[in-house]
Amino acid sequence: MTWYEVIIRLILAIIVGGLIGYEREYKNRPAGFRTHILVCIGAAVTSMIQLYAIEETSKMILAQPTLANALKADIGRLGAQVITGVGFLGAGTIIHEKGSVKGLTTAASIWVVACIGLAVGLGYYFLSILSAVSVFIVLVSLKRVEARIFEKAKIIKFEIEYKNRGEMVKKLEEYFKGRNIKVQNIEFEIEEDEETEHQTCLYTILVPRHIKANDIIRDLCYYDEIIKINLV
Numbered sequence: 001m002t003w004y005e006v007i008i009r010l011i012l013a014i015i016v017g018g019l020i021g022y023e024r025e026y027k028n029r030p031a032g033f034r035t036h037i038l039v040c041i042g043a044a045v046t047s048m049i050q051l052y053a054i055e056e057t058s059k060m061i062l063a064q065p066t067l068a069n070a071l072k073a074d075i076g077r078l079g080a081q082v083i084t085g086v087g088f089l090g091a092g093t094i095i096h097e098k099g100s101v102k103g104l105t106t107a108a109s110i111w112v113v114a115c116i117g118l119a120v121g122l123g124y125y126f127l128s129i130l131s132a133v134s135v136f137i138v139l140v141s142l143k144r145v146e147a148r149i150f151e152k153a154k155i156i157k158f159e160i161e162y163k164n165r166g167e168m169v170k171k172l173e174e175y176f177k178g179r180n181i182k183v184q185n186i187e188f189e190i191e192e193d194e195e196t197e198h199q200t201c202l203y204t205i206l207v208p209r210h211i212k213a214n215d216i217i218r219d220l221c222y223y224d225e226i227i228k229i230n231l232v
Contacts, residue, residue, distance in 0.1 A: 016132035040117035047121020
């Protein structure tokens with residue numbers, strides 16, 4: 001492998017890593033422009049080290065055939081360690097927040113960049129460029145398509161005080177069922193008041209994305225049994 005091949009591969013690693021990293025940086029993700037470039041360069045260098053190791057091993061065996069059984073160069077071992085190691089870097093971008101998980105796409109993009117970097121280092125230029133462009137298109141263009149096709153639900157918590165518990169529970173069940181709202185949990189935070197016969201509960205519900213919390217509160221306010229509703 002000549003010196004200009006090394007330069008070409010490093011420049012290509014910067015370009016493809018930067019292409020994907022730019023999209024992540026633009027969306028203010030934890031791992032952005034520089035991180036993706038560094039991962040891609042590191043993976044490319046690892047691949048080139050593998051190639052150098054194979055070249056040197058071949059030269060030594062040609063010079064001294066008796067070393068053929070003693071010297072071995074595993075072309076896949078270093079690359080496998082890159083794929084494993086980059087998983088820890090990706091894990092650092094994943095955040096659990098308010099019942100949802102964020103950062104999975106960024107973690108996946110880091111992993112893909114590492115794979116592309118390995119391909120760059122091995123000299124698979126067409127595969128590397130095509131893969132980088134494909135990943136960029138997926139990150140940029142498919143967000144809206146995903147939002148339309150796969151409508152995600154959101155978690156809402158609200159505290160509700162009502163009377164006539166038995167009747168009101170049935171009405172709430174019918175309301176949630178009619179709007180495709182799933183009740184994840186019900187907590188009885190305050191004991192039932194024997195004088196007023198009021199019951200306070202904390203509801204955790206899974207709501208379709210197009211339904212707003214204020215719309216739910218507005219609808220429930222029409223029930224005479226409901227005394228008070230508060231978002232948590």
